[in-house]
Amino acid sequence: MASEFSPLARLLLGNLADAPASVRQRMLATIPTTMLSLAFYSFTLLVICATTAYIARTAWAWGWLIFSMAMIAWRFLCPVIARRRGQPEPLVEIMVSAGLSIISFGFGSTMSILSGDIALMTISLSGSMGILAGLATRWAALPRPAIASMVLTTAPPALTLMLVGGAYMAAALVILCVMVSIATFTKHNQENLLAAITAEELHRRMAQTDHLTGLANRAQVIEQIALNCEDLPARQGEGGRRFAVLYIDLDGFKAVNDTHGHAAGDEILQRVADCLRQVIGPDEMVARIGGDEFVVLLRDADGLTARAVADEIIAAISREHRIADGRALRVGCSVGISLAPLQGREPETLLARADAALYEVKSQGKGRTGLWRTLGEA
Structure with a gap:
């Protein structure tokens, strides 16, 4: 099994790398990759970035908007190109583009806090909570990249709030507690989902297997x-x-x-x-x-x-x-x-x-x- 995946793919898949292929495929199928779900996420991200750029009117804000647009375009094009080439869904490329987009969101949230503008801080932190919720549901089958994305989203703004000090330190602790809670839920959700699908696949195989010889029935x-x-x-x-x-x-x-x-x-x-x-x-x-x-x-x-x-x-x-x-x-x-x-x-x-x-x-x-x-x- 170890030779089936690259080291990066095994790192991202975690325990799914060693699961039976049928179980792994069903787990990955729970990740919503439809254009409609991507469109909702992309629209929300662009609204946050564009609003931030309009209010801040600074180079970092415009850079964040442009970078986010590039990541969204990459995310849209990856599966389209793969389908035209007759290749399977490029899951690693999708996760890399999503990860870079998450890193940029952490950067944007940090800069919004440092700006001292209450509106920008509210927008960025609200967006961070939305991303946490989305990761817990969209990427529950892959807790490693999901939890890593949660950390990259919340750690930079939380650390920035701690450095600002005062009452902002309490806000940082709340953000980190929420992140840990959602990450724990995501991990447990994946374990329960994996156990359920594994049991279903086992029952299906038993129903299609001759018990005496182990051959198909x-x-x-x-x-x-x-x-x-x-x-x-x-x-x-x-x-x-x-x-x-x-x-x-x-x-x-x-x-x-x-x-x-x-x-x-x-x-x-x-x-x-x-x-x-x-x-x-x-x-x-x-x-x-x-x-x-x-x-x-x-x-x-x-x-x-x-x-x-x-x-x-x-x-x-x-x-x-x-x-x-x-x-x-x-x-x-x-x-x-x-x-x-x-x-x-x-x-x-x-x-x-x-x-x-x-x-x-x-x-x-x-x-x-x-x-x-x-x-x-x-």
């Missing part, structure tokens, strides 16, 4: 076949994605169950699952969809590739399997194949045709491979 393989069907070319003969569905049924498994008991049968199923994982590899899907029936989804595979893989599967499974008590048991298998889009564009159709091919080859003997509607050529 029927629901998950149908879902994956459906996703691959969506990428098929619109017309037959066009270039594009293609894939194969292999339907596998064990030969001699009932005899193992009847002779050696269901515990031995369960161990054989686990050994078969291990064989399938080794043959297919981590990039393809293997599922157990019932008793002694398995399905393999081969992406970007034609008939020749599917037959070759099926032969490897038969060779790997058709050998002695030693179970826990030391007994060596033997089973075999037969394989039926259907191809997409040539022989179907729907998950149930492809499974049914692979099953029909399997039924036909099993009627001819054991340890065979058959492609739907070309069985006579097998």
Whole structure:
């Protein structure tokens, strides 16, 4: 996992860097990145900066306004450019631009306090509180950059108020207390959200996993076949994605169950699952969809590739399997194949045709491979 992210990305992601990809994606999806939410934030920031520049009429105020406009433009352009290039949401670039904008707000608040103008002080400190509230909600999934931004927003004006002294020191303490409270809430909110999403993902995986073998179950393989069907070319003969569905049924498994008991049968199923994982590899899907029936989804595979893989599967499974008590048991298998889009564009159709091919080859003997509607050529 460590090699998946740069050091900066891992620093920003915190505990999300080590979370499962599905959990991480759902957590990051809670960060509002729509143009509407960005427009509200940008409008508010520009109103604060423009009002400050109009009242102060100083170089630092105009510089703050110009810099804020540049950061907003950067923030708007980052996702637009990424989408045009077909790249994912540039989260790091977005956070960097947001961080620089936050730093500039801390600078603007400090200068507003040093100006001694009550109106400017009120505007800047009100804006700081608004930023704290926004960070606690918008960036709750990433507490590290959120809390760092809170510190950068409130620490400079708070320290400035302390240096001014007098009653302003009490105001500084209030600001810091509010910041610490909101930061603590943000951290706890992230932990609760992460725990809830992790639990949901665990339940979802359990609902899509065969508990005996750890393979995908029927629901998950149908879902994956459906996703691959969506990428098929619109017309037959066009270039594009293609894939194969292999339907596998064990030969001699009932005899193992009847002779050696269901515990031995369960161990054989686990050994078969291990064989399938080794043959297919981590990039393809293997599922157990019932008793002694398995399905393999081969992406970007034609008939020749599917037959070759099926032969490897038969060779790997058709050998002695030693179970826990030391007994060596033997089973075999037969394989039926259907191809997409040539022989179907729907998950149930492809499974049914692979099953029909399997039924036909099993009627001819054991340890065979058959492609739907070309069985006579097998």
